[in-house]
Amino acid sequence: MAQGRHIPTVASSRLAAELRILRERAGFTWPAVAEEMGWSESKLYRIENDKSRILARDVKRLIKLYEIDDAKAEVLLELARQAREPDWWHRYSGAIPEWFQVYVVLEASASEVREYESELVPGTLQTEAYTRAIMSTAPILDSDEEIEEKIAVRMNRQARLAGEAPLNLWVVLNEAVIRRTVGGPEVMREQLDHLVKLARTRNVTLQVLPFDAGEHAAMLGSFYLMRFPDEGNPDKVYVELQTGGVYSQKTDEVERYSLVFDHLRARALGPEQTVEFIQQVAAELTR
Structure with a gap:
């Protein structure tokens, strides 16, 4: 550093x-x-x-x-x-790229995150085994120590979903996220069971956008919308790239992504249907 x-x-x-x-x-x-x-x-x-x-x-x-x-x-x-006192992620600063440190802070400050994921389970919802499987596919492999630090960061981020003032999380997942067997059947089954468990908590809402929904408003990729409790902290949108991330708090851009998210929610399976769908896919992995 x-x-x-x-x-x-x-x-x-x-x-x-x-x-x-x-x-x-x-x-x-x-x-x-x-x-x-x-x-x-x-x-x-x-x-x-x-x-x-x-x-x-x-x-x-x-x-x-x-x-x-x-x-x-x-x-x-x-x-x-x-502000002079370090937060938990400071001890992992070497494992978090500077551009993603911004997101970690925003996520820790947010009261609500809405996100659409087209390819993988969001970091805050991943099991440790699923995270390891993803990291094993990186084109440039990290050292064992770096991998452990990155996993620790991801697991620490999940603490926001619990506690006295938990993060409200609303996620729309492309069906591909549920269907793709990451890490093998056993790892994926554990991950799907974990999603079902989280979907039954009061502050996490999951919806699956099925393949038969056809074309939709977010075919260009994943995005995250963040809302904050502080009056002076406007809503933000975040789009992740291979080697960086794009952040915006411009009103017109945030409103556009919010509209896209509303369209996705309307096209996706409802929360109860989503739980049933995930359970069905998990059952298929044991056959």
Whole structure:
């Protein structure tokens, strides 16, 4: 890991979003704030997008500049303090590409994720054996240590589905995800049983888009939509590529993907039908 590289945290993500919305409410433009603070506009952009760390003393200066009340100022300073504390994924930073660290933080901060998967079970729903099988197909094989770290990251991410404030997850899976036997019949059967178990929890909704649904609105591939509890943190869409990821919070793009997801939900099997379908495919694997 490069010395001094900023690794985002849940707190730093919230702080960045708060500072952005407070600047806008105060009526300041990027150039105006940059001039007042003696910064470049690019530095302010990085701070407001959680790509660069902001010092507590600079948070205090922004509080004064934006004329923030005492109660809100206390929240901001506490976030600045918490942002210095590492989150669980920091110890695995070498195993998580920088572009995906952004997603891990967003997922940890989100209240709801809606996603369409065309090829594989989403990471938050995978069994360890299924994850190992996928990693064994990588064109560039990792060392045993790197594989174990990546598996640990995936298993840690799944903790968001439990606890006092669990992530609300709504997933539409292409039928191919259920039909493709990853890791052999035994591994896939375990994975399908795991999906059925999760589908029966209150915060996970699964739907399968069957082959006989024909053409559909997401034939170009998978995507993720994220919603956050914080007022200053707008909805985001994420599309994963082979060597990176594309993020957007532009209203028109988020709305377009939301519409696509609604179309998929309408074409897919209902949640109860989905459970029955997955159980049927799992039973076929034991014959």
